[in-house]
Amino acid sequence: MWKTRLIALFIMVIGIFPNQSTGQLVLYALGSTLLFALLLTIQKWSTPALLLVKLEHFFKQEASNLYAGLVRDREKAIEVFHSGDKPRAYEMLREIGALVHTDQLRVEQILLLQSFILRKDMDLMLEPLLLDHFNPDLVEYIGELSKIRRDLLKENAFRYILVHEEQILAMPGGENILVSVAGAAVRLKRYITLYPYLVLRYAHKMPKDRFLRLYRIVRNNPNSKWEKLNEEVMRIYNEKYKWDEDFQRINNEHVRKDERES
Structure with a gap:
């Protein structure tokens, strides 16, 4: 680009000399x-488009070197893992995972995360690790995240759990994982x-804390199309929490809201 600019400036300077009058020079x-x-x-x-073209050309030109380097990086990460430095090995695999899917x-x-x-304060992730097939280690990892980092469970994670629900139920502790994931789903009304x-x-x-949140959302959205879910929530409420103070507080808030609206 600088070469093009210099050529343009050179042409501009050269073009000054044939122009004799002041008016011509100004124009x-x-x-x-x-x-x-x-x-x-x-x-x-x-510029952005040209940079992408250059980058694509670079990747094609250096593809074999990049691949060989990533293979070496992975082998090095495994060596670091066996040496006992698991956090560093995880970071190395994560960096490789940014390019290799x-x-x-x-x-x-x-498997490294499961070790x-x-x-909660760890730099965890989920979306890039989701697989197309059932994997019990991934399911257990999702189960752990549903307890400490519910915000990492998004639509793809819930879909994965639903697709493999029967296989998860067959796992030791599988139902507990499903309960925990369902509890994570009540984080947002959208889910x-x-x-x-x-x-x-x-x-x-x-x-109780997850059901309390579910109960609050259901109570605050009476017009939502959750007919069967509403019935189940009210059944559980009447069976287990009808006289619980936290639930009574939600009911009182709902009554006051209705009074204000009326």
């Missing part, structure tokens, strides 16, 4: 300035709307 200077500004604007707009690498990352005692039957099937085993 030439104005025209040249406008054309040069137009050139700069076009270059600015085209294979099930083998995802499984290796999941940790997961904490309840998208996956009402997941919530409905496991609502009766949810811990």
Whole structure:
């Protein structure tokens, strides 16, 4: 781009000499300035596209070297893991995973994560690790995240759980994982709307805090199309929490709201 600009400036300077009168010089200077500004604007707009073209060309040119380097990086990450530095090995696999999207690498990352005692403050992820097939280690990892990082469970994760629900139920502790995932789904009204039957099937085993949130959302959205879910929530409420103070507080808030609206 700089070469093009220098050539344009050179042509502008050369063009000054044939122009004799002051009027011609002024017109030439104005025209040249406008054309040069137009050139700069076009270059600015085209820069992102040109960079992508260059980058694509670079990747094609260096594909074999990049592949060989990533293979070496993966082998090095496995060596680091065996040496005992699991956090560093995880970071190395995560960096490789930004460029390589294979099930083998995802499984290796999941297994490595499963070897940790997961904490809320860790730099965890889920979406890039989701597989197309059933994997019990991934299911267990999702179950752990549903307890400590519910915000990482999004639509793809809930769909994965629903697709493999029967296989998860056959796992040791599989039902507990499904209950925990259903509890994570009540984090947002949107997920309840998208996956009402997941919530409905496991609502009766949810811990009190998750069911309390579900009860609040259901009570605050009486016009939502959750007929069966509403019935199940009210059945559980009458069976287990009818005289619980936290639930009574929600009921009182709902009564006051109705009074204000009336």
